[in-house]
Amino acid sequence: MALTAAFAVVIPEPAEARRGGYTRIIRQPADGSPLTIVVSLKEQRLQVFDSAGLVAQSPISSGRPGYSTPTGVFTILQKNREHYSNLYGDAPMPNxxxxxxxxxALHAGALPGYPASHGCIRLPYGFSRSLFSMTQLGTRVVVNNNMVEPEPFRHPMLFAALPPGEADIPPPVRPVEGQADSSAAAGLGNVSAMLGVTPAAAAEAAMRVAARPMGSGPDVGNAKVPQQRTRIMATAERQAAIDESAAAIKGMEAVHAEAADHIAxxxxxxxxxxxxxxxxRLALPQLKRAADHAKREIEKAERRLKDFIQQQTREMSRMEAREEQRMKEHLADAGSDLASEVLLKRADERSAAHALDAQQRDEAALTESRLEGAYLDAIHDLELAQRFVSEQDGIIERRETRVQEVAQELIGVRKAYATARNALDxxxxDHKRAIAALKQFAKPATVFVSRRTGKLVIRQGYEEVYAAPVKITFPTSRIGTHVFTATRFADRSETILDWQAMTLTSVSPELPQRAHRNGSDAAEAEELAPAPSAGNALERIEMSDETKMRIVELMKPGSAFIISDEGASPETGLYTDIIVQPRS
Structure with a gap:
C-alpha cells in the first residue's frame, strides 16, 4: 500500500503548473532496470528514465547567480530521508x-519558478518522496544545460557479456581456519568463498582454463573470445590474478629493500x-661582515687623520700669524718709552703665548702619530679579514666539490631505487585492483575513456579494478561526452545486452583547423575528424584484446560506458563512481 502511494500520480496545483512545469509519475520503473535521472538546468526540469523510457518528470529549482549547479555525469552517493545542511544554518533538506x-544533492525544497538554490537541485516535496523510493545508491544522474534523453542504441563496438556458464570448478567449500591466510592475498579467502570459489579451487580452475586451446568463438565487442570462456571462469582467473600479483609484490619488496638500504x-x-x-657557508657571511667592518674602520681612521691634518694646517697658520704678531710687538716694545715694568709684563705674556703654541704643536704631533697608527692598524685588520674570507671561499669550494661527487654517486643509486619503487608501486x-576486481565482480561496471589522458579505467563498487592505455584516432579533435548504459539482457542467453545512449555535447563538427605551414599529413587528417557523435566516439577508440576481454567479462545490466574529452572530475574518489564534468 505504501509503495503504491509512493508511485501515485502527483497532481500539481494550478499556480505550480503556471510556473513552468508539472509533476507526473507515469509508471513504476521496470523491475531490475537501471534508472537514469536527467536534469536540465535551462528548462529547470528533471526526468527519470528506465529501459522502457520515461518514468517520471518534475519541475525543479536549481542554482542561481553565484551558486551554479555543476553539470556532468554523477551517481547517487548517499540517501537520507531526513537531512540538514551543514553549510547553510541547518536548513532542512528532506529526501x-x-x-x-x-x-x-537532490532534495525537497521551495520552487519559486526560477533558479533559487545554492547549487542543489530542489524538488517538489511529494515528488522527492517518490523519487527517493525509486532510486538506490549508484543511480546515475546526468546534469546538463539542455534536456537529453537516453535513446535505444546499437553499435558493433558496444560490448556483449560472457555467458554465465556452468560451474567448471569444485563445489563451494566452507572456509576453514587458516585457509584465508594461505592465500597470497590476506583476507581474500572469504571473498572467494562468498562467490562460491575458494582460493585453491579458483587457482586450479584458472590453470585449467589457461591450458585450454583457444576456440574460434564469436566476436564479442570486436574481440575474439575463447569458446569455453564464461563468467565463472573469469571469476577463477581473478583469484589467480590475486595470487600472481601477491607473489610479484614479495619479489619487488626484496629488490626495493636492497635499493633503499643502498640509497640510505x-x-x-x-x-x-x-x-x-x-x-x-654560514661562517662566510660573518667573515664578510668582519671585512666590511674593517673597511669602515679604515674609512673612519682615514677620515679622522685627514680631518686632524686639515685642522692642524689651519691651526699652524694661526700660530704663525700669532708668532708674527708677537715679533712685531717685540720690535715695537724695543723702541718704546713705556715703563720697564710694563715692557717686562708684555714680554712675559708673549713668552707664555709662545710656550703655549709650542705645547700645542707637540700635542698635535703626538695626536697625528696616534691617528696614523690607528689608520695602519685598520689596514692590517682589513688585510687579515680579507684573507680569512678568501680562505673560507676555498673551504666552501672544496666542500661543494665533495657534495657534487657524492651527489653524482647518488644518481645511479637513485635510478635503481626509483626503478624498484615504481615496480613495487x-x-x-595491480594487487589492489586484482582484489577489488574479485570482490566487486558481481556488480555493474563503469568503463570510462578520457581523450585527455588517453586512458581507460574501470570501476566497480566505487573501486578501480582495471586501467589501461587506449589509442584515440584524431587525438586532438573533440570526441564529445557520451554515456552508454546497458539496460538489460536481450534474451535468455544473458550475453547480448540492450543499450541506451546519451550525448551531452553538440554533435556539430568543429571548425576546420588551420593547416600547418609545412602542410603535414597530421594537420590535414585532423581536419577530416568526424563529428563527435556517439557512434563515431566508439569507432575512434582502439584498445588491446586484453582490455576488451576484461570489459566483456564485467558487462551486465546496469554497466555503463562513458566517453569524454575530459578526465575524471576531482570529485571522483572514495565512495564514488566515475564523475565526469565536461566543459560547457
Whole structure:
C-alpha cells in the first residue's frame, strides 16, 4: 500500500503548473532496470528514465547567480530521508540524495519558478518522496544545460557479456581456519568463498582454463573470445590474478629493500657533506661582515687623520700669524718709552703665548702619530679579514666539490631505487585492483575513456579494478561526452545486452583547423575528424584484446560506458563512481 502511494500520480496545483512545469509519475520503473535521472538546468526540469523510457518528470529549482549547479555525469552517493545542511544554518533538506561529496544533492525544497538554490537541485516535496523510493545508491544522474534523453542504441563496438556458464570448478567449500591466510592475498579467502570459489579451487580452475586451446568463438565487442570462456571462469582467473600479483609484490619488496638500504647509506654521506658545506657557508657571511667592518674602520681612521691634518694646517697658520704678531710687538716694545715694568709684563705674556703654541704643536704631533697608527692598524685588520674570507671561499669550494661527487654517486643509486619503487608501486596497484576486481565482480561496471589522458579505467563498487592505455584516432579533435548504459539482457542467453545512449555535447563538427605551414599529413587528417557523435566516439577508440576481454567479462545490466574529452572530475574518489564534468 505504501509503495503504491509512493508511485501515485502527483497532481500539481494550478499556480505550480503556471510556473513552468508539472509533476507526473507515469509508471513504476521496470523491475531490475537501471534508472537514469536527467536534469536540465535551462528548462529547470528533471526526468527519470528506465529501459522502457520515461518514468517520471518534475519541475525543479536549481542554482542561481553565484551558486551554479555543476553539470556532468554523477551517481547517487548517499540517501537520507531526513537531512540538514551543514553549510547553510541547518536548513532542512528532506529526501536528500547526494551526487557530490562537496555538497550538491537532490532534495525537497521551495520552487519559486526560477533558479533559487545554492547549487542543489530542489524538488517538489511529494515528488522527492517518490523519487527517493525509486532510486538506490549508484543511480546515475546526468546534469546538463539542455534536456537529453537516453535513446535505444546499437553499435558493433558496444560490448556483449560472457555467458554465465556452468560451474567448471569444485563445489563451494566452507572456509576453514587458516585457509584465508594461505592465500597470497590476506583476507581474500572469504571473498572467494562468498562467490562460491575458494582460493585453491579458483587457482586450479584458472590453470585449467589457461591450458585450454583457444576456440574460434564469436566476436564479442570486436574481440575474439575463447569458446569455453564464461563468467565463472573469469571469476577463477581473478583469484589467480590475486595470487600472481601477491607473489610479484614479495619479489619487488626484496629488490626495493636492497635499493633503499643502498640509497640510505649514500644519502647519509651526502647529508654529512651538505652539513659541512652548510657550516662553511654560514661562517662566510660573518667573515664578510668582519671585512666590511674593517673597511669602515679604515674609512673612519682615514677620515679622522685627514680631518686632524686639515685642522692642524689651519691651526699652524694661526700660530704663525700669532708668532708674527708677537715679533712685531717685540720690535715695537724695543723702541718704546713705556715703563720697564710694563715692557717686562708684555714680554712675559708673549713668552707664555709662545710656550703655549709650542705645547700645542707637540700635542698635535703626538695626536697625528696616534691617528696614523690607528689608520695602519685598520689596514692590517682589513688585510687579515680579507684573507680569512678568501680562505673560507676555498673551504666552501672544496666542500661543494665533495657534495657534487657524492651527489653524482647518488644518481645511479637513485635510478635503481626509483626503478624498484615504481615496480613495487605498480605491483601493489595491480594487487589492489586484482582484489577489488574479485570482490566487486558481481556488480555493474563503469568503463570510462578520457581523450585527455588517453586512458581507460574501470570501476566497480566505487573501486578501480582495471586501467589501461587506449589509442584515440584524431587525438586532438573533440570526441564529445557520451554515456552508454546497458539496460538489460536481450534474451535468455544473458550475453547480448540492450543499450541506451546519451550525448551531452553538440554533435556539430568543429571548425576546420588551420593547416600547418609545412602542410603535414597530421594537420590535414585532423581536419577530416568526424563529428563527435556517439557512434563515431566508439569507432575512434582502439584498445588491446586484453582490455576488451576484461570489459566483456564485467558487462551486465546496469554497466555503463562513458566517453569524454575530459578526465575524471576531482570529485571522483572514495565512495564514488566515475564523475565526469565536461566543459560547457
Amino acid at each position: 536528500m540524495q547526494r551526487i557530490t561529496w562537496s555538497g550538491v 647509506e649514500v644519502n647519509g654521506r651526502l647529508n654529512a657533506a651538505r652539513q659541512d658545506l652548510k657550516g662553511a 605498480a605491483a601493489i596497484a
